[in-house]
Amino acid sequence: MKNKLKYILILIILIGSIPILPVLEDNFYGFFVFINSYGLSSFVLPLLISLPLIYKNRSFCFLYFFLIPILYNNFLIIYFFKVVDYSFTSIIFFVLGLVLSLYLLKRNKKTP
Numbered sequence: 001m002k003n004k005l006k007y008i009l010i011l012i013i014l015i016g017s018i019p020i021l022p023v024l025e026d027n028f029y030g031f032f033v034f035i036n037s038y039g040l041s042s043f044v045l046p047l048l049i050s051l052p053l054i055y056k057n058r059s060f061c062f063l064y065f066f067l068i069p070i071l072y073n074n075f076l077i078i079y080f081f082k083v084v085d086y087s088f089t090s091i092i093f094f095v096l097g098l099v100l101s102l103y104l105l106k107r108n109k110k111t112p
Contacts, residue, residue: 013066015035018069036073039092041090045071045097054108
């Protein structure tokens with residue numbers, strides 16, 4: 001189960017790092033842009049930072065490469081959605097990702 005969770009987290013990080021570009025939302029890439037702009041990018045940021053600490057494996061540090069598109073996505077969300085209420089949903093998803101990463105860290109410290 002722990003390996004499956006690890007691969008699911010990596011898949012979520014990869015999907016969350018797809019850059020937000022102005023595209024039409026009628027194709028498959030537009031679907032991922034829609035998901036990333038409404039919260040997945042904000043949800044993934046704390047998980048990406050805490051992933052090497054959760055699994056105590058330094059090989060996950062190569063995933064820090066994905067910080068660049070995730071931070072770019074979050075910048076666009078904050079910059080363009082500052083007037084709209086959708087920026088509030090990205091803050092909620094960031095807090096949910098932070099809570100999940102802290103839970104995984106705490107659970108990992110309890111297991112020997």
